[in-house]
Structure formats: structure tokens, C-alpha cells
Amino acid sequence: MIRISDEVRLAAAVVALETTLVAHGFPPGEGVEVGLAAEAAVRDAGAVPATIGVLDGEIVVGLTAEELGRFDASARKLGPRDVATAVVQRAIGATTVGGTLTVCGAAGIRVMATGGLGGVHRGWPTPPDVSADLRALAEASVLVVSSGVKSLLDVPATAELLETSGVPVLGYRTDELPLFYAARGGPAVSARVESAGEAARIGSAHWKLGGGGLLLGRPPDESLDDVEPLIERALAAAAAEGIHGQALTPFVLSYLHRESGGSTLRANRDLIVGNARLAGEVASALTA
Ligand code: PSU
Ligand code: MN
Numbered sequence: 705m706i707r708i709s710d711e712v713r714l715a716a717a718v719v720a721l722e723t724t725l726v727a728h729g730f731p732p733g734e735g736v737e738v739g740l741a742a743e744a745a746v747r748d749a750g751a752v753p754a755t756i757g758v759l760d761g762e763i764v765v766g767l768t769a770e771e772l773g774r775f776d777a778s779a780r781k782l783g784p785r786d787v788a789t790a791v792v793q794r795a796i797g798a799t800t801v802g803g804t805l806t807v808c809g810a811a812g813i814r815v816m817a818t819g820g821l822g823g824v825h826r827g828w829p830t831p832p833d834v835s836a837d838l839r840a841l842a843e844a845s846v847l848v849v850s851s852g853v854k855s856l857l858d859v860p861a862t863a864e865l866l867e868t869s870g871v872p873v874l875g876y877r878t879d880e881l882p883l884f885y886a887a888r889g890g891p892a893v894s895a896r897v898e899s900a901g902e903a904a905r906i907g908s909a910h911w912k913l914g915g916g917g918l919l920l921g922r923p924p925d926e927s928l929d930d931v932e933p934l935i936e937r938a939l940a941a942a943a944a945e946g947i948h949g950q951a952l953t954p955f956v957l958s959y960l961h962r963e964s965g966g967s968t969l970r971a972n973r974d975l976i977v978g979n980a981r982l983a984g985e986v987a988s989a990l991t992a
Contacts, residue, residue: 705791708754708811709766715752717987719980720765720808720816720846723757726772727779727798728954729819729972731961738973739772742817742980749984754813756804758782758790758797765811781950783836801848802840805917814907814990815847817983819976820854820884821919823862826939831948834865841917842869847907849876849920849983851975855884855935856956863891866919872910874903876922876982885931885971887923900985901992908990922982924975934963 712718721742726735743753755767757775764771779798782790784806790797799807801818808816822835841848853862863881866873873881875893883890897903903920910918938959942948947955960968 706763706765706807706810709764709768711752712754712766712811716991717751717984718754718813718815719746719751719983719987720804720811720813721746721753721755721980722801722804722816722818723755723767723772723775723779723798724781724800724803725819725976727775727777728781729957730969731958732776734969736773736775738976740769741973741977745977745981746817746984749981749988751815751984751987753980754811756799756807758787758795758799761791761794763787763791763807765807765813777954784840785836800835800837802835802837805837805840805844805846805848808846809844813846815849815983815987817849817976817980819850819972819979820852821848821850821862823853823857823859824865825952826856826858828858828861833949838862838865838869841866841919842871844917845911845915847903847918847920847986849922849979849986851884851924851979852882852890852921853884854953855931856939856953859883860891867894870915872906872915872918874906874918874920876903876920878921878923882921882923884975885924885928885968887927893921900982901989904986904989904992907986920982920986922975922979924971925978926971926974928967928971931960931964931968934960937963
């Protein structure tokens with residue numbers, strides 16, 4: 705049911721990468737390029753990338769570039785509950801952070817990189833939408849590097865739920881959880897770390913205590929500080945068109961990419977690649 709590539713199986717330092725952002729986070733064709741750039745960044749940092757998705761009735765850990773090319777907007781978005789179904793039904797399935805974390809457990813992978821974690825949607829409990837990423841992170845013994853949580857969420861509420869779930873929220877050279885596009889202004893992290901090695905040591909210690917997942921928030925290198933009004937307009941447009949649930953993030957992202965003249969698109973790409981590089985450094989440090 706799970707096919708782990710030889711390279712991933714033999715590697716000491718591995719970083720898992722998700723496929724939802726490849727299939728649903730970028731305009732057609734661009735997601736695959738971002739995925740490949742993230743893989744290259746992991747390699748730069750001395751680790752092996754394991755991009756994960758469901759293909760031809762198997763969970764693949766370590767997709768080839770050719771296989772990754774099959775993940776387009778027609779792929780199913782797979783949260784933790786959807787992975788087994790997609791295998792049996794032989795669907796092409798793009799795993800979210802939560803779906804990817806579920807596979808990490810089975811494959812023994814300790815580090816993952818993404819853009820933004822899912823969480824509590826604005827206006828909770830209407831709609832009562834809380835991403836399965838949060839529960840998956842609480843349960844998986846994996847350190848996830850991200851630029852905080854998705855920008856369209858209620859970030860303070862998500863940070864509270866991470867605390868309730870016992871998930872350490874580390875800030876990479878910052879005291880605040882990054883706000884995805886913006887570096888500053890987010891809720892406080894539970895601890896600031898100065899290096900990948902320090903994050904790796906905290907991960908190891910947390911797992912020795914039987915702990916689950918950790919979040920390592922890395923601020924974007926170039927902060928975009930004027931996106932919030934655009935996010936509010938995108939959410940209003942989504943509400944007006946009755947778009948909700950799994951379709952919301954792709955709608956909002958493409959709205960932002962269009963209305964920002966491409967600046968959110970570049971920012972999104974750059975932060976994913978930067979997070980992949982830092983995750984590679986953490987994975988390498990874990991083996992030291
Ligand atoms: N952040 C992005 N683009 C994305 C996602 C996050 O900038 O496509 C995806 C991730 O795969 C994340 C998922 O796990 O959205 C969460 O979706 P939901 O809120 O439906 O659980
Ligand atoms: Mn949701």
C-alpha cells in the first residue's frame with residue numbers, strides 16, 4: 705500500500721513535502737515547479753525530499769518529477785481521513801499537511817515543510833470549520849516548518865488550539881508566529897529558537913517525552929504587510945459566491961494572486977522554498 709522510494713528509504717535525513725499546495729495552491733503548471741524548487745532546497749540543505757501523494761492505488765513517498773507532474777487541479781484533496789479511500793479507489797490524491805503527517809508516521813519521517821498550516825477559520829463556529837491539520841499535528845511525532853498558518857484563518861484562535869493540543873510553537877529567530885505573508889504582528893510563540901540545530905534538539909527531547917508534533921514558524925524573508933484588506937475582500941467574495949469547505953483556500957489564493965498583481969504568488973513560492981531549506985537543515989541536524 706505504501707511505496708517508499710529507494711533514495712528515501714536509504715537516507716538518514718528526510719523531509720516530507722505535501723502535494724495539496726502543488727495541485728491546488730498555484731495556477732496550472734506552477735505548483736509542480738514550486739514542488740520541484742522545494743525539493744531542490746531540501747537537497748541544498750543536505751537532506752532528501754520525500755514528496756508524498758496517492759497515485760495508481762498506492763501511497764507514494766518520494767514521487768519522481770514525472771509522477772509529480774500528474775498532480776494538477778483535478779487531483780483529490782486528501783486530509784487524514786481521505787488517504788485510505790483514495791488508495792482503494794485509485795484516485796490521484798494530493799495530501800494536505802494533515803494527510804501528509806498521517807503518512808509520515810507510517811514511513812518514519814520526522815520533519816516536514818509546507819507554506820501554511822490549516823487551522824480555525826474566521827467566524828468560528830459559523831462555519832464550524834477547523835482543519836484536520838491540527839489534530840494530525842498533535843498526534844504525529846513530526847516537526848513541521850511553515851510560515852505560520854494559512855493567512856485566511858483566525859490566527860490567534862488557531863494558536864490557542866495548538867496550545868490546548870500540546871503542540872510546541874517555535875519561532876525561528878522570531879518571538880511571534882509569522883502571519884504567512886507578513887513577518888510581524890502574530891501571536892506569541894511558545895519559544896524562540898536561533899538555529900535549526902536548536903529546533904532539532906527540542907524535537908528530539910519532546911519525542912523522548914512521548915510528545916507529538918511541533919510547529920517551527922519561519923517568517924517570510926520579504927514581508928508583505930498590506931495583504932490583510934485583500935484577504936478580507938477575498939473572503940467576502942467567497943461568502944457571496946457560497947464557496948466554503950475544501951474549495952475555500954484555492955478560491956482565496958487565486959483571488960489574492962490575481963488582485964495583488966502576482967506579489968502574493970511570488971511570496972507564497974519563496975516562503976515554501978525557504979521553509980523547505982530550513983526543514984532540510986533541521987532534518988540534517990537530527991541525524992547529528
Ligand atoms: N497553505 C497554502 N496553500 C495550500 C494549503 C495551505 O498556502 O494549498 C493547504 C495545505 O495542504 C493545508 C490545507 O494542509 O491547505 C488545509 O486545508 P483545510 O483547511 O481544508 O484543512
Ligand atoms: Mn476545513
